[in-house]
Amino acid sequence: MDQYLWLIPLGFVIGAFGTLIGAGGGFVLMPVLLLLYPNESPGILTSISLAVVFFNTLSGSGAYARMRRIDYKSALLFSAATIPGAIFGALTTAFIPRRLFNGVFGLFMILVSVFLLIRPTSGNAGEKNNSPDTSRVTSLKQMAPITSSLSIPSLGWN
Secondary structure: OHHHOOHHHHHHHHHHHHHHHOOOOHHHHHHHHHHHOOOOOHHHHHHHHHHHHHHHHHHHHHHHHHOOOOOHHHHHHHHHHHHHHHHHHHHHHOOOOHHHHHHHHHHHHHHHHHHHHHOOOOOOOOOOOOOOOOHHHHHHHHHHHHHHHHHHHHHOOO
16 A cells, blocks of 8 residues: 555646646556556556546536536536446456556557647638637547546456
């Protein structure tokens, strides 16, 4: 247990970074965990990452709720849509060896990076748009249920 205590401040730093860019921070934490704990199971590492993202999301949701900026109907629909990904992740994590997990996760990170680099930005080509393009981050958030739910078995739900 003591070997994981230093992850608390790391989680705060990565959570703050994730909040600043609006993407949760799990995409930063998971590679760090994979490098620092090469013999740990993917389920444990994804659980740690998911816990950081959960508390980050909880904090952000609370702030948005106080500002009355939550569309609860859409939130319920998106939540319901995550159930198949959660079930798929729960069923597959127990069967994924660490070496395969590393390769699949690395490939996923490369594909998302390429997607963010080549995907056209929103707006007209002739107009200068000074507002940030949040559609890319939103697309990443829509992929989160499938990837984050891979940790459910390690929480004891397998």
